[in-house]
Amino acid sequence: MALPTYDEVIAKWDPVLGLEVHVELNTQSKMFCSCATEFGGAPNTQTCPVCLALPGALPVVNEKAIESTILIGLALNCKIAPYSRFARKNYFYPDMPKNFQISQYDEPICFDGYVDVEIETEEGPKQFRIEIERVHMEEDTGKSLHVGGATGRIHGADYSLLDYNRAGIPLVEIVTKIVPGTGKYAPEVAKAYVAELRDILRGLKVSDVKMEQGSLRCDANVSLKPIGSDVLGTRSETKNVNSLRSVERAIRGEMIRHAELLNDGKKVKQETRHFQEDTGLTRSGRSKEQAEDYRYFPDPDLVPVTPLASWIEELRATLPERPSLRRKRIKEEWNVPDKEMAAMINADVLDIVEATVLLGADPTKARTWWLGEISRIANEKELPIADLAITPAHVAELVELVAKGDLTDKLARQVVEGVVAGEGTPSEVVAKRGIKVVNDDGALMAAIEKVCAEQAETAEKVRGGHLPAAGALIGAVMKETKGQADAARVRELLLGHLGQPI
Amino acid sequence: MSSLSRDDVAKLAGLARIEMTEAELVELSSQFGLILDAVARVQEMDLSGVKATSHPQPLENVARPDVVLPSLSPEDALSGAPAQEESRFRVPQILGEAE
Numbered sequence: 001m002a003l004p005t006y007d008e009v010i011a012k013w014d015p016v017l018g019l020e021v022h023v024e025l026n027t028q029s030k031m032f033c034s035c036a037t038e039f040g041g042a043p044n045t046q047t048c049p050v051c052l053a054l055p056g057a058l059p060v061v062n063e064k065a066i067e068s069t070i071l072i073g074l075a076l077n078c079k080i081a082p083y084s085r086f087a088r089k090n091y092f093y094p095d096m097p098k099n100f101q102i103s104q105y106d107e108p109i110c111f112d113g114y115v116d117v118e119i120e121t122e123e124g125p126k127q128f129r130i131e132i133e134r135v136h137m138e139e140d141t142g143k144s145l146h147v148g149g150a151t152g153r154i155h156g157a158d159y160s161l162l163d164y165n166r167a168g169i170p171l172v173e174i175v176t177k178i179v180p181g182t183g184k185y186a187p188e189v190a191k192a193y194v195a196e197l198r199d200i201l202r203g204l205k206v207s208d209v210k211m212e213q214g215s216l217r218c219d220a221n222v223s224l225k226p227i228g229s230d231v232l233g234t235r236s237e238t239k240n241v242n243s244l245r246s247v248e249r250a251i252r253g254e255m256i257r258h259a260e261l262l263n264d265g266k267k268v269k270q271e272t273r274h275f276q277e278d279t280g281l282t283r284s285g286r287s288k289e290q291a292e293d294y295r296y297f298p299d300p301d302l303v304p305v306t307p308l309a310s311w312i313e314e315l316r317a318t319l320p321e322r323p324s325l326r327r328k329r330i331k332e333e334w335n336v337p338d339k340e341m342a343a344m345i346n347a348d349v350l351d352i353v354e355a356t357v358l359l360g361a362d363p364t365k366a367r368t369w370w371l372g373e374i375s376r377i378a379n380e381k382e383l384p385i386a387d388l389a390i391t392p393a394h395v396a397e398l399v400e401l402v403a404k405g406d407l408t409d410k411l412a413r414q415v416v417e418g419v420v421a422g423e424g425t426p427s428e429v430v431a432k433r434g435i436k437v438v439n440d441d442g443a444l445m446a447a448i449e450k451v452c453a454e455q456a457e458t459a460e461k462v463r464g465g466h467l468p469a470a471g472a473l474i475g476a477v478m479k480e481t482k483g484q485a486d487a488a489r490v491r492e493l494l495l496g497h498l499g500q501p502i
Numbered sequence: 503m504s505s506l507s508r509d510d511v512a513k514l515a516g517l518a519r520i521e522m523t524e525a526e527l528v529e530l531s532s533q534f535g536l537i538l539d540a541v542a543r544v545q546e547m548d549l550s551g552v553k554a555t556s557h558p559q560p561l562e563n564v565a566r567p568d569v570v571l572p573s574l575s576p577e578d579a580l581s582g583a584p585a586q587e588e589s590r591f592r593v594p595q596i597l598g599e600a601e
């Protein structure tokens with residue numbers, strides 16, 4: 001039977017989602033030891049007896065990690081447990097040298113929350129509430145490199161090499177309750193949820209939330225049930241979903257795969273699958289040698305976490321504005337059209353534009369620079385916009401220089417180029433490059449007279465009262481003065497020269 | 503008396519990568535049985551009013567500040583490894599061929 005189309009799938013089947021998101025916290029040190037958490041260090045340069053599980057080592061929890069996890073829980077409308085413990089999750093696998101991962105089991109630190117997300121649909125914006133089951137603390141695993149075999153995959157590898165720099169980095173797992181009722185919007189709702197989480201976490205400043213570096217990772221559980229049925233189908237769990245777009249693609253792909261099996265009267269296997277970035281499909285994950293039994297028990301090396309209610313309230317008082325509300329507020333305050341707003345969110349420049357506006361820049365001007373010229377440069381250099389040398393303070397200064405008439409838009413673009421090239425602040429670039437608007441009326445008049453002589457016919461039209469024709473002359477004067485003239489002043493002088501009211 | 507079969511012990515030893523002789527496997531299977539029996543006796547007690555204990559001391563909230571301290575050098579970190587390559591721990595094949 002042919003692969004069903006997405007429309008055929010949703011005509012017959014109702015998807016049920018479950019999402020598990022792992023977030024690496026941006027603490028300086030690891031969860032249970034004082035090794036650095038920095039990304040990209042040489043192999044095994046960030047390890048110690050605790051994260052290597054050498055005999056006798058004693059883990060001690062990082063207080064900042066606890067604080068960050070409580071903040072996350074509060075931002076996700078969770079209850080914070082007055083008493084919670086760490087548990088050992090036992091499994092034999094080389095990425096965890098202890099042969100267990102320290103996690104939390106039946107006593108997670110945060111539970112029972114929700115996140116509201118909004119998606120655009122044909123019928124207008126639609127809201128969905130994603131309920132949060134739990135938020136708990138754990139530690140990341142080491143990184144393995146599989147050597148030999150055809151593909152670098154674990155299957156067929158001759159042996160594996162382990163780097164434990166990542167082992168023990170604080171990880172927070174955020175688990176949703178099952179999400180029913182999203183129907184055909186399931187892929188979009190899941191994507192919107194992960195995007196909202198990312199924005200919330202970024203606002204809390206508790207994680208770098210870089211999906212491409214793995215500091216935010218999503219596992220997507222998908223099952224299908226016949227429309228109208230109350231009986232849940234068998235789910236698959238897709239791991240390795242490392243971009244927002246992949247969240248959407250993975251869920252759509254799994255819905256189609258499940259429907260094909262079910263339509264054929266086959267069964268969906270409950271298993272772990274891996275998302276393939278290149279094809280958008282998933283493949284069956286490592287087969288488990290035995291049924292999963294992690295034999296969880298409270299970790300005797302660690303003591304219970306019992307945050308004071310007063311501390312929790314102090315943390316609650318520091319919560320930043322919710323991203324969805326912030327977007328609404330910004331849209332209204334700056335009077336941004338829908339399309340432009342979407343463009344800013346897509347380009348991920350909302351923070352940077354807001355920072356520029358807070359430094360006094362006009363919102364429309366600030367937005368135009370970041371979305372236009374600066375985005376273009378970032379694309380050209382294939383760099384994230386935040387990695388360019390230009391800052392909100394630079395752009396605010398630039399906008400001011402243009403407003404004062406010290407720069408034309410064209411000159412300002414040259415200044416941006418200089419700032420990005422590391423030549424300093426806009427004023428410094430202006431000074432170094434000798435960029436300035438020609439304000440010398442004498443020089444402008446000379447250029448105007450020259451242009452009017454060259455384009456006598458056009459000049460005559462303007463003299464006869466046909467004002468639109470002046471545009472071409474102004475353009476020619478601007479060209480003559482290499483863009484260094486103030487176009488408004490050129491217009492005044494030109495119209496005056498040709499005997500027209502200004 | 504409960505017991506663990508010789509094969510159970512062999513499997514555990516394999517997972518833990520501990521090499522054991524046939525005699526040790528047999529001896530340990532009966533010793534594990536004794537340990538399981540001891541635990542079974544605890545399970546017979548009425549502990550309904552007793553709170554589960556995970557730590558011998560009544561401690562709470564032992565934490566450390568988020569401060570980085572020097573790590574081991576990679577040479578020291580790898581000094582106990584049975585095998586290493588490119589500053590990484592080398593471990594035997596994890597999974598066989600895909601089914």
Ligand SMILES: [Zn+2]
Pocket residue numbers: 030033034035046047048049050051052168
């Ligand atoms: Zn360490």
